[in-house]
Amino acid sequence: MSIDGILMIAWYAAQPWLWLIAVLCIALVLSLWLGRHRHGPTYFGLWPLSVMVGVLAMLLAPALTNSQLRYVATWPDLLLLAVIGISAMLYTWLLCKNWLRQGN
Amino acid sequence: MNQVPSLPLRRKLLLSLAAGATLASPAGLLAKPLYSKARIVILGAGAAGTAMANRLRRSLPSASITLIGARAQHHYQPGYTMIASGLWSPQKVLSNTGQWLSKGIDWLPEDVAVIDPLQQQLNLTNQQQIGYDLLVVATGCQLNYHQIDGFKPELIGQHGIGSVYAGPDGAKATSEQIDALITQGEGRALFTLSDTPIKCAGAPLKMTFTTLSRLEKSGQREQFQLDFFSPYHNRVFAVPTYNDFVLKRWQEQQVGFYDQRRLTGLDASAKRAWFQHSDGTIQQEDYDFIHVVPPMSASDVIRQSDLVWQNGSFANDWLEVDQYSLQHRRYPNVFGVGDVIGTPFGKTAASVKMQAPVAETNILAYLSGQPLTARYNGYTSCPLITSIGRAILSEFGYEGKLMPSFSFIDPTEESWLVWLMKEQMLQPAYNAMLHGKV
Numbered sequence: 385m386s387i388d389g390i391l392m393i394a395w396y397a398a399q400p401w402l403w404l405i406a407v408l409c410i411a412l413v414l415s416l417w418l419g420r421h422r423h424g425p426t427y428f429g430l431w432p433l434s435v436m437v438g439v440l441a442m443l444l445a446p447a448l449t450n451s452q453l454r455y456v457a458t459w460p461d462l463l464l465l466a467v468i469g470i471s472a473m474l475y476t477w478l479l480c481k482n483w484l485r486q487g488n
Numbered sequence: 489m490n491q492v493p494s495l496p497l498r499r500k501l502l503l504s505l506a507a508g509a510t511l512a513s514p515a516g517l518l519a520k521p522l523y524s525k526a527r528i529v530i531l532g533a534g535a536a537g538t539a540m541a542n543r544l545r546r547s548l549p550s551a552s553i554t555l556i557g558a559r560a561q562h563h564y565q566p567g568y569t570m571i572a573s574g575l576w577s578p579q580k581v582l583s584n585t586g587q588w589l590s591k592g593i594d595w596l597p598e599d600v601a602v603i604d605p606l607q608q609q610l611n612l613t614n615q616q617q618i619g620y621d622l623l624v625v626a627t628g629c630q631l632n633y634h635q636i637d638g639f640k641p642e643l644i645g646q647h648g649i650g651s652v653y654a655g656p657d658g659a660k661a662t663s664e665q666i667d668a669l670i671t672q673g674e675g676r677a678l679f680t681l682s683d684t685p686i687k688c689a690g691a692p693l694k695m696t697f698t699t700l701s702r703l704e705k706s707g708q709r710e711q712f713q714l715d716f717f718s719p720y721h722n723r724v725f726a727v728p729t730y731n732d733f734v735l736k737r738w739q740e741q742q743v744g745f746y747d748q749r750r751l752t753g754l755d756a757s758a759k760r761a762w763f764q765h766s767d768g769t770i771q772q773e774d775y776d777f778i779h780v781v782p783p784m785s786a787s788d789v790i791r792q793s794d795l796v797w798q799n800g801s802f803a804n805d806w807l808e809v810d811q812y813s814l815q816h817r818r819y820p821n822v823f824g825v826g827d828v829i830g831t832p833f834g835k836t837a838a839s840v841k842m843q844a845p846v847a848e849t850n851i852l853a854y855l856s857g858q859p860l861t862a863r864y865n866g867y868t869s870c871p872l873i874t875s876i877g878r879a880i881l882s883e884f885g886y887e888g889k890l891m892p893s894f895s896f897i898d899p900t901e902e903s904w905l906v907w908l909m910k911e912q913m914l915q916p917a918y919n920a921m922l923h924g925k926v
Contacts, residue, residue, distance in 0.1 A: 396920045446904060455904045
């Protein structure tokens with residue numbers, strides 16, 4: 385399948401979820417903007433929290449798609465699950481980093 | 489053979505072509521526009537007809553494009569198995585036919601009653617007559633439930649009878665019958681296969697696998713006997729790789745397999761079915777649930793026209809086209825796309841995705857008086873659901889040759905990713921295909 389074809393299908397697949405993507409982007413931008421003046425070292429719990437959210441996303445992803453964790457078997461399955469977990473972890477970290485600072 | 493209208497028509501059409509017209513790009517890419525005043529009629533407003541109408545509207549901006557098909561609702565048929573497996577609602581596969589059509593396509597919400605390829609004329613069910621210069625036949629499959637004694641489509645959803653092919657409501661009723669079987673706590677489920685070419689040949693297998701999943705989830709698998717009846721010898725699927733996989737898996741899952749048995753009749757109220765063995769003997773089987781796969785053919789209007797295959801294994805049942813160019817073998821100004829065509833493979837939406845650009849390219853070549861160079865290789869694809877939650881991406885073409893699209897997906901390995909493609913990505917890909925974008 386051509387790259388053009390894959391991108392076109394990805395665009396069609398994303399369309400029903402544009403509202404969610406927009407909500408997540410707005411939440412992130414607002415969080416970074418409103419918290420930009422907050423300084424100080426980040427709360428030590430930020431990383432464990434981000435990792436927990438990432439792991440939770442990995443555990444829930446198969447169930448949310450009418451599947452089961454035990455069916456995640458091939459290396460592309462594992463890679464996809466890892467991408468989901470890392471994305472959720474990074475998003476959580478970026479969303480919370482300005483609000484979980486010591487001394488604020 | 490009767491007089492073929494191709495040559496005079498060709499000359500006439502060539503006169504209407506602009507001198508500098510450029511020919512379409514190879515299949516798979518979007519064709520470049522061509523100037524032509526041809527009257528193009530597309531029969532069938534399903535996936536193949538809609539995709540062809542949108543493609544030809546774009547590539548032939550000056551031509552008249554008429555789409556004939558009475559169904560006001562468009563059905564995303566690959567979703568039927570998801571409905572019949574209790575995962576989707578029927579609404580998820582329904583949309584309006586009109587919403588998929590580009591501006592400039594004349595849609596006549598009628599059915600064709602008579603096709604006269606010699607006179608290049610169509611009679612519609614509303615008595616209207618329409619002439620054409622070029623005809624695209626995309627009328628899909630006809631479900632011949634009446635060929636099973638004692639069976640009527642109205643029985644689906646009653647007396648333990650299901651059939652995934654019977655539309656969104658029929659698929660939902662099938663799921664409800666499977667639920668009723670599970671609630672019963674014990675029983676026997678039969679799954680059948682037709683001896684004709686069928687659309688989405690993986691669907692009967694998927695229904696068996698997803699019913700097994702539901703029974704396993706209920707914790708009562710041991711209380712139920714599942715049996716699959718195939719008219720073929722030791723075969724449920726045309727490609728040996730997948731056939732062997734399915735039969736081996738069913739053996740592990742204790743699904744009974746009875747080959748060379750064709751469903752010939754049933755008594756709904758007695759929950760009893762009759763199968764004809766290849767030696768002619770009739771075998772009676774009782775059931776609590778039966779999944780019926782009807783014999784299929786092109787629609788009667790095609791079968792009664794001169795467009796049908798005259799001999800060979802597709803004779804009197806399917807549209808006669810060259811399996812590579814998709815051009816009719818006797819009427820060069822007729823092309824076929826989708827389930828209606830009599831080719832060894834190619835009765836899935838994925839097939840249409842590959843056929844539509846080939847047919848488009850060859851139609852433009854035909855109108856330009858050029859040789860038809862685009863070739864359909866028989867590609868078809870089926871995310872073969874092996875449990876609710878995982879699937880195999882089976883992709884193959886003529887002679888059963890495996891044709892994987894993605895190098896990183898093993899075409900013989902069960903995968904969550906492939907399930908995700910079926911559940912989340914296939915419908916967007918289908919929608920893009922309807923718009924003629926892929």
